[in-house]
Amino acid sequence: MNQIAHNSLLGLHLAELTLLVEEFGQPSYRARQLFEGLYCQRVETAEQISTLPQDFRRGLAERGFTVGLPRIEKRFVSSDGTVRYLVAYPDGQSVETVWMPQGDGGEAGDGSDAGNQIEAAAPGWDRATICVSSQVGCAVDCQFCLTAQLGIKRNLTAGEIVGQVSAVLNDQGVSPPHQRVNLVFMGMGEPFLNYENFIKAVCLLAEGVGIPESRMTVSTAGIVPRIYDLGAEPLRPKLAISLNASNDATRTRLMPINKKWNLEKLIAAARDFPLRNREKLTFEYVLLDQVNDSADNARELAELIRGVRAKVNLIALNPGPGIEFHTPAQTRVLQFQNILMAAGIPAFIRRPRGRDIYAACGQLKRTLELATAS
Ligand code: SAH
Numbered sequence: 001m002n003q004i005a006h007n008s009l010l011g012l013h014l015a016e017l018t019l020l021v022e023e024f025g026q027p028s029y030r031a032r033q034l035f036e037g038l039y040c041q042r043v044e045t046a047e048q049i050s051t052l053p054q055d056f057r058r059g060l061a062e063r064g065f066t067v068g069l070p071r072i073e074k075r076f077v078s079s080d081g082t083v084r085y086l087v088a089y090p091d092g093q094s095v096e097t098v099w100m101p102q103g104d105g106g107e108a109g110d111g112s113d114a115g116n117q118i119e120a121a122a123p124g125w126d127r128a129t130i131c132v133s134s135q136v137g138c139a140v141d142c143q144f145c146l147t148a149q150l151g152i153k154r155n156l157t158a159g160e161i162v163g164q165v166s167a168v169l170n171d172q173g174v175s176p177p178h179q180r181v182n183l184v185f186m187g188m189g190e191p192f193l194n195y196e197n198f199i200k201a202v203c204l205l206a207e208g209v210g211i212p213e214s215r216m217t218v219s220t221a222g223i224v225p226r227i228y229d230l231g232a233e234p235l236r237p238k239l240a241i242s243l244n245a246s247n248d249a250t251r252t253r254l255m256p257i258n259k260k261w262n263l264e265k266l267i268a269a270a271r272d273f274p275l276r277n278r279e280k281l282t283f284e285y286v287l288l289d290q291v292n293d294s295a296d297n298a299r300e301l302a303e304l305i306r307g308v309r310a311k312v313n314l315i316a317l318n319p320g321p322g323i324e325f326h327t328p329a330q331t332r333v334l335q336f337q338n339i340l341m342a343a344g345i346p347a348f349i350r351r352p353r354g355r356d357i358y359a360a361c362g363q364l365k366r367t368l369e370l371a372t373a374s
Pocket residue numbers: 140144145146185186187188189190191219220221222241242244284285286315316317318319361362363
């Protein structure tokens with residue numbers, strides 16, 4: 001009931017809204033109307049929920065309850081159609097949320113395309129993906145990632161995570177479930193270091209906003225105990241693990257979190273993860289020139305994940321200021337992919353989206369810095 005203290009309605013589940021409407025002396029079915037207004041209609045003020053009686057709407061406002069939809073402070077539109085949003089919260093903190101009209105949140109080959117061809121395509125896009133942030137900044141310190149340079153500012157609440165999606169859907173004029181939207185929790189932050197809020201947001205997005213859990217993917221740098229927790233959730237997204245190296249020495253250099261949970265523990269968690277029918281795990285692998293992208297690395301990786309029902313998403317490094325690594329030549333990326341494929345591992349090369357507006361993987365931060373500096 002944390003969010004009630006902040007008087008923000010977004011982030012409250014049906015059970016919590018039921019307690020709230022009862023506090024107002026309203027019948028409990030009002031909670032459902034409130035829930036639908038908040039998550040399906042995605043209203044900006046409770047005043048706009050016309051199914052609720054006037055005096056209840058007024059009462060909510062008088063007691064200081066607001067919807068708590070974040071404000072879109074800036075938008076940057078890429079030549080490839082990607083839009084990077086700077087989404088601001090009332091305390092002055094902000095995160096970045098990315099709209100990719102043609103996907104490439106890495107969904108190729110993970111089973112989420114099943115049935116795609118029978119779905120009606122909206123004009124201009126048919127499989128949009130929203131890349132969602134889970135924290136302001138990040139504590140994990142991956143050496144190739146710009147968000148890491150911010151450090152961690154704070155966790156986002158469940159309502160703040162849902163609010164990013166709502167604000168972007170409102171801006172795009174798109175409504176699930178009849179319009180197909182995928183979500184990837186791959187923006188700023190480590191979702192598994194904000195687990196409770198992240199998982200609550202997933203429930204609200206599935207049950208309220210109407211985005212099926214099968215169209216959501218969460219990516220982790222490898223917080224092993226939370227991988228086991230996710231596997232036990234009744235409602236959960238698909239899992240992607242940011243591997244980024246084929247041995248411990250390289251992984252520790254790139255991702256210091258590897259000292260806490262090394263490859264042996266991480267791959268054990270991946271092997272133990274209870275996959276559903278036709279579901280595959282995703283391993284993400286950022287290719288850094290001459291660091292982790294050799295033919296030997298590819299063979300070592302194939303050996304490491306042998307037998308896991310998984311695919312590999314290869315991402316050539318998206319460069320940025322202060323990042324000491326380089327993007328490999330396309331021939332090296334293709335060689336890496338070919339070795340994995342020859343070993344029987346499905347491997348996909350992720351297209352960089354929105355590089356020209358710094359919206360690509362690992363580039364989310366610079367507007368935030370500018371915004372907080374001014
Ligand atoms: N903390 C989570 C989610 C955010 S990062 C995680 O680590 O998975 C999402 C993905 O972007 C990860 O796979 C990460 O390895 C990748 N990434 C980070 N920086 C990148 C960069 N500069 N270029 C390409 N991919 C990057």
